[in-house]
Amino acid sequence: MQNIRLLLVDDENDFRRTVAKRLAKRGIVPEQAANGKECLSILEKRPFDVVVLDVKMPGMDGIEVLHHIKNNYPKTEVIMLTGHATTQNGVDGIKTGAFDYLSKPIELEHLLSKIKQAHDKILRNEERIQETKFKVQMQEQMAATERLASLGTLAAGVAHEINNPLAIIKESTGFMELILKKEEFADMPRKKDFELAIGKIQKGVDRARRITLQLLGFSRKDNSVLAEVNLKELVDDTIQLVKREAVNKEVGIDADIDDNKSVVWCDIYQLRQVLINLLTNAIHATDSGGKVNVSIKDTGNQFVLIVKDTGQGIPKENLKRIFEPFFSTKPPGKGTGLGLFVTRGIIEKLGGEIEVTSRLGHGTSFCVKIPKFCEFKKDLLDDERVQFLNKITKQGRSAH
Ligand SMILES: Nc1ncnc2c1ncn2[C@@H]1O[C@H](COP(=O)(O)OP(=O)(O)OP(=O)(O)O)[C@@H](O)[C@H]1O
Ligand SMILES: [Mg+2]
Structure with missing residues (x-):
């Protein structure tokens, strides 16, 4: 209840102050306004969840204020307070979009429960909006x-x-x-x-x-050549392949690999292509004096490969596009825009995933998670693979 932002609007000062005091004792400290004009100027300054609004006020009456609130602050719920003899006003209020109305004299418990209901409605609406947003996002993602x-x-x-x-x-x-x-x-x-x-x-x-x-x-699905690939060797070899480009640009390139026995069973050609694509992108994005680093961590059932650079970073609006085919910010004729698209395709085929984090002007980091037993998910358990599986499982066991 404490978090409800409540505005209490009534021209009868004694009544308003008493209600405010009693609400405060129950954990809701309302802001107060003595007339419609004051109410609207408070609403202009900050948002409120619920407005408890007297109908009969001199100048702008409650119904007029309600119209204004509903037009300008549709998320705010309004509870009208009507005189005993004028419940018609309350009905008019509901037609205009008020949450409910209470007849004076009011009972505090009754008012409290209405305020809570109005607040619950806001929370439910918010949840619904989030849910719809999430659904639309998922649908867009699936379609993409x-x-x-x-x-x-x-x-x-x-x-x-x-x-x-x-x-x-x-x-x-x-x-x-x-x-x-x-x-x-x-x-x-x-x-x-x-x-x-x-x-x-x-x-x-x-x-x-x-x-x-x-x-x-x-x-290369049908003619993939599957073999035991030593990740450290692969990283070292690939760095040698792209080293000349890095040296020409005066970009440092190094690797941190804690275990040189890290092996996965996959097509070395494809995994090398992943590394070449990530490393060349990193070198292209990094200016002279910058650094590119590759690291591999063994997390138990997967390897985490990180290619990090201190380059120009990726603008937020491009981040969700970089994996699209033919998306490139390189000058015409320089980039195909296929590098990351293909990279992601290969990694997903291995049952892995790729994530990117980037800070404009500071650098980018691509994190690739590759499951150790990626290819075993398929129905291809020939002898060689069974041996490999046994070997890895033994290694895993002896490491723990
Ligand atoms: N490490 C990085 N730092 C900054 N931007 C990057 C990085 N990696 C990729 N990008 C951005 O993502 C875009 C797409 O990359 P992708 O590898 O798919 O194609 P490309 O590098 O432009 O072309 P190609 O791979 O054929 O050279 C790049 O043009 C660049 O804007
Ligand atoms: Mg590229």
Whole structure:
């Protein structure tokens, strides 16, 4: 009861003060107003849950004040106080949106229970609003996930089909370049223009190849090569792959891995792709002198891999978009916008999850949780995997 914000409005000073005092004794300390005008000016300053409002007041009467409250503060509940002979006013009040009315003289217990009911109604409404908000959010999220899933399947299929023609274009332009270098073409007219055009084709093909490779990594379901992957080795190897880029930008890159026996059973190609995507993003977002750090923690049944940078951070409005396919803030031609989309796809396929936290101007941290027994959930328990499972379980037991 103490938390109810109550405003008591009545022009009869003695009556109002007495009621206020008695309410205060019961744990509700109301603010007081002696007329409609004062009531509205108090409401302008701060919100109230419940207004107990006398109908018969000089100047602006209770019904007029009620109209104003309902129009401007729809969440505030109003209990009208009517004279004995004028209950019609109370009925009019309810029609205008009052919660209820009480006839004077009022009984304190009765008033208290009405105030509590009005407050409960507010709480229920608030809950309903939150519930609806949550439902809408869930529906939006589910629709987005479904959209992404079908888009992912489609995109991966298209990537597969496009890969061969791309390889042919790449090979043919390489061949054309070789031919142009031959003696017999030394004096070819507009040779420079041809070379430039070939260069442009090759750049375009490289970009298209980057896209298809990302998408194919994601779709490598049927030809996944599952093996025991040592996480420390994988992280060290991958850091070597991206090190040159970090050194060129003068960005430090290091790893904190407490256990070099951390192993998961998965497709090393896919997990490496996850790491490359996260590390290159971190390096791209970090200026000279900044740092990128990879850490792995063993939490029992899962590994937590964190890629953290001290880079520019991600603006709030972009945070919910970064996992969408083709979302990129990099200049045109630089980013495919597929890195994180594919990364999340791979991790979710392993039964894991990925989360991001970021502070603009301070840095970003991607946290990947990978279950140790990810692939065992499926019905693929061949001998090799059973052995692996036994080994891990033994390791787990001996560690505790
Ligand atoms: N560590 C990070 N710090 C700041 N922004 C990031 C970080 N990682 C991702 N982003 C933001 O998320 C966007 C999407 O990333 P994603 O890896 O999917 O695509 P991309 O990096 O733009 O393209 P590509 O991966 O092909 O180079 C980036 O363009 C960038 O705006
Ligand atoms: Mg990227």
